Amino acid sequence: MSISQKNLREILEKLNIEQLNPMQEDAQLVIESNSDIVLLSPTGTGKTLAFLLPVIAGLDTDSNEVQVLILVPSRELAIQIEQVIREMGTGFKTNAVYGGRAGSQDKIDLKHRPAILIGTPGRVADHFRKESFPTEQIHTLVLDEFDKSLEIGFESEMIEIVDSLPNLQKRILTSATQRSDIPAFVGLRNPAIIDYLHEKISELTVKTISSPSKDKRKTLVDAIHHLGNQPGIVFCNFKDTIQEVSDFLSENNIGHGCFHGGMEQQDRERSLIKFRNGTYQIIVATDLAARGIDVPEIKFIIHYQLPKHDHEFIHRNGRTARMHSEGTAYVLISENEYLPDFIRSDHFREELVKQDKGYV
Structure with missing residues (x-):
């Protein structure tokens, strides 16, 4: 399923964006039609919106559980993505969880499940261990800036999280740098590659x-x-x-x-x-x-x-x-x-x- 042109125009208007760039347009088509995707594009090219549009289009409006999990390397990136989703005004609940944030606030936010949960691997893994919410309805996993999460030592938590998602239908990895070794634990099979790293864009x-x-x-x-x-x-x-x-x-x-x-x-x-x-x-x-x-x-x-x-x-x-x-x-x-x-x-x-x- 894809976002209608009318809804897309409304979202872009709320974000003060005139139109999608070529990378974002390509990403929509590729992510909608593939189950495993690697998105490579330089910092500042709009990767967040590129994967959010097709991910949101795939949400079930009748579900009251977490459907999409977005893992990020830093709390700042978690907060930023949460803000972007809210500014899009789609009506889907979203929350960010990360280290340094009060656990009591997480508990309040997760009582009414968000459709999209964003978080750092350490905090998300902690919630998985505590069984803070069911994971069976999570069908889409996004590893945003996955190489950075690996660099700063989140591999074991990421493995734990992936192993706890039994019904994944779509996996999306993003990075702003070329990385030849995609971690095996993610389980990608013949992923579709969207590579804009060498495009002249600025x-x-x-x-x-x-x-x-x-x-x-x-x-x-x-x-x-x-x-x-x-x-x-x-x-x-x-x-x-x-x-x-x-x-x-x-x-x-x-x-x-x-x-x-x-x-x-x-x-x-x-x-x-x-x-x-x-x-x-x-x-x-x-x-x-x-x-x-x-x-x-x-x-x-x-x-x-x-x-x-x-x-x-x-x-x-x-x-x-x-x-x-x-x-x-x-x-x-x-x-x-x-x-x-x-x-x-x-x-x-x-x-x-x-x-x-x-x-x-």
């Missing part, structure tokens, strides 16, 4: 900024002043580095927010809210903000510290130059700083001249 420019000193904070401040009043993310690898950068930005009267795993959930959400509404133009973050976080269209990101792996570099860059838009990723490097192989290749299309010569 205009990303990558530039370097050279710092004359090992301490790159002053160069960062100069770069932010040069870039002007536009939204951007400064990426760091560690929460301690974020604190050091944050203190220096405050000393230089640059308003900003912070976002990392060491913060309380409510503090992270507060930072994102202020970033979205323009109170802050800058947010200093770890890779937690690189995937699936609902942030506004941003004009630039700065790699204050480079990630160790190329897929992390890709996800960070994906926060700017989102679908059909332009953006710039800046790599802030000090003299003699080691650059990983994936940076030394052909990523750079343009270089920012050194600080002592001014910015172009």
